[in-house]
Amino acid sequence: MDASLAKQIIIIxxxxxxxxxxxxxxxxxxxxxxxxxxxAGLNSHSAVATYKLSSAMGTSVAALRMAKDGHIxxxxxxxxxxxxxxxSVIGAGLAIHTSERVLGHIMLxxxxxxxxxxxxxxxxxxxxxxxxxxxxxxxxxTIAFLISVYDGLYGPGTGTFIILxxxxxxxxxxxxxxGLSRAILLATNISAxxxxxxxGKVVICLGIAGGAAGIIGNLLGVSLVRDKGNNAVKPxxxxxxxxxxxxxxxxSMM
Numbered sequence: 224m225d226a227s228l229a230k231q232i233i234i235i236x237x238x239x240x241x242x243x244x245x246x247x248x249x250x251x252x253x254x255x256x257x258x259x260x261x262x263a264g265l266n267s268h269s270a271v272a273t274y275k276l277s278s279a280m281g282t283s284v285a286a287l288r289m290a291k292d293g294h295i296x297x298x299x300x301x302x303x304x305x306x307x308x309x310x311s312v313i314g315a316g317l318a319i320h321t322s323e324r325v326l327g328h329i330m331l332x333x334x335x336x337x338x339x340x341x342x343x344x345x346x347x348x349x350x351x352x353x354x355x356x357x358x359x360x361x362x363x364x365t366i367a368f369l370i371s372v373y374d375g376l377y378g379p380g381t382g383t384f385i386i387l388x389x390x391x392x393x394x395x396x397x398x399x400x401x402g403l404s405r406a407i408l409l410a411t412n413i414s415a416x417x418x419x420x421x422x423g424k425v426v427i428c429l430g431i432a433g434g435a436a437g438i439i440g441n442l443l444g445v446s447l448v449r450d451k452g453n454n455a456v457k458p459x460x461x462x463x464x465x466x467x468x469x470x471x472x473x474x475s476m477m
Contacts, residue, residue: 228428228429230263231263231264231429232429232432234259234262234263235259235260235262235263235429235432235433235436236432236433236435236436237436238255238256238258238259238262239255239256239259239277239281239433239434239436239437239440240436240437240439240440241255241256241440242254242255242256242257242259242437242440243256243281243285243436243437243438243439243440243441243443243444244440244441244443244444244447245440245444245459245462245463246278246281246282246285246382246408246437246440246441246444247281247285247401247405247440247441247442247443247444247445247448248401248444248445248447248448248455248456248459249382249383249386249444249456249459249460249462249463250380250381250382250383250384250385250386250404250460250463251380251381251382251383251460251463251464251466251467252278252382252437252440252463253274253278253378253381254380254463254466254467254470255466256274256277256278256433256437257270257271257274259274259433260273260274260429260433263429265426265429268424269424269425269426271419271424272416272419272420272422272424272425272426273424273425273426273429273430273433274430274433275412275415275416275419275425275430276416276419276425276427276430276431276433276434277430277431277432277433277434277436277437278408278412278434278437279409279412279413279416279434280430280431280434280435280437280438281434281437281438281440281441282405282408282409282412282441283409284438284441284442285405285441285442285444285445286402286405286406286409288441288442288445289398289401289402289405289445290402292398292445292449294398294399294401294402295399295402295403295405295406297406299359299360299363299403300402300403300406300407302360302363302364302367303363303364303366303367303403303406303407303410304367304406304407304409304410305410306364306367306368306371307367307368307370307371307374307407307408307410307411308371308410308411308413308414309368309371310367310368310369310370310371310372310374310375310411311371311372311374311375311410311411311414311415312375312414313372313375314371314372314373314374314375314376315375315376315415316375317372317375317376327471327472327474330467330471331468331471331472334380334464334467334468334471335468337380337383337384337387337464338461338464338465340387341387341457341460341461341464342457342461359393359394362392362393362394363389363393363395363403366385366388366389366392366393367385367403367407370384370385370388370407371407371410371411374408374411375411375415380463380464380467381408382404382408383460383463383464385400385403385404385407385408386400386401386404386456386460387400387460389403389404397448397452397456398448398449398452401448401456
C-alpha cells in the first residue's frame with residue numbers, strides 16, 4: 224500500500240464510521256460520509272460513486288441486523304424497495320433539469336419545520352395501529368417513492384425524512400421506521416451503485432475500506448436504536464438536520 228492510499232484511508236474511515244452510525248440510528252449519515260471522499264482528494268463524480276459502494280455495504284449489514292431482530296418484514300419492505308429504486312432513477316433525471324439553488328431554498332424552509340416537529344413530538348413511535356392496518360402497503364410505498372425521488376434529486380437527510388414519515392403517516396413504530404429506512408436506502412444505493420460501476424467511476428479499494436468502517440458504525444447505530452430507542456434517536460435527528468441546514472445554507476450563498 225503506497226503512502227497516498229494509506230493517507231486517503233486514514234481520512235475516510237473515521238468519517239464513514241461516524242456516518243454509518245448516524246445512518247443506522249437516525250438517518251443522514253451521507254452528510255458526513257460523502258464529504259470524506261472529497262476530503263481524501265476524489266473528484267465529485269468519483270466521490271459520489273465510491274460513497275455509494277461503502278454506503279451499500281453498511282446499509283446492507285444494518286438492514287440484515289434489523290431484519291434478524293424482527294424490525295423488517297420483508298414482505299412489506301419489498302414493495303417499498305421496488306418503488307424506491309424507480310424513484311431514485313426519476314429523481315436523478317429531474318436533477319439535470321432542476322436548479323440546486325431552488326431546491327436548497329425549499330429545504331431551508333423544510334428543515335426547520337421538520338426540526339420543530341421532532342422537538343414538539345414527545346414520542347416518535349406511532350400509536351395509531353389502525354393507521355398501520357389501513358392501506359399500509361400503499362402508504363409506505365408512496366412515502367418510499369416520494370422520498371427516493373428526493374434522494375435522487377437532492378438527498379440531504381433522506382433517512383431522517385423516511386423515519387419521520389413512516390412513523391407519522393404509515394403507523395410504524397420507531398424501530399420499524401428505522402428498519403424500513405434501511406431497506407429503502409439499500410435499494411436506492413444499489414441501483415445507483417450499478418450505474419456508477421458500469422461507468423467506471425467507483426474507486427473500489429477506497430469504497431471497500433470506507434464500507435468496512437461504515438459497517439462497524441451501522442452495527443453500533445442499530446444497537447443504540449434497539450437499546451435506547453426514542454431517547455437516543457431524537458437528539459441525533461436534530462444534529463443531522465442542523466448539519467444539513469448548514470450545508471445547504473452555505474451552498475446557497477455561493
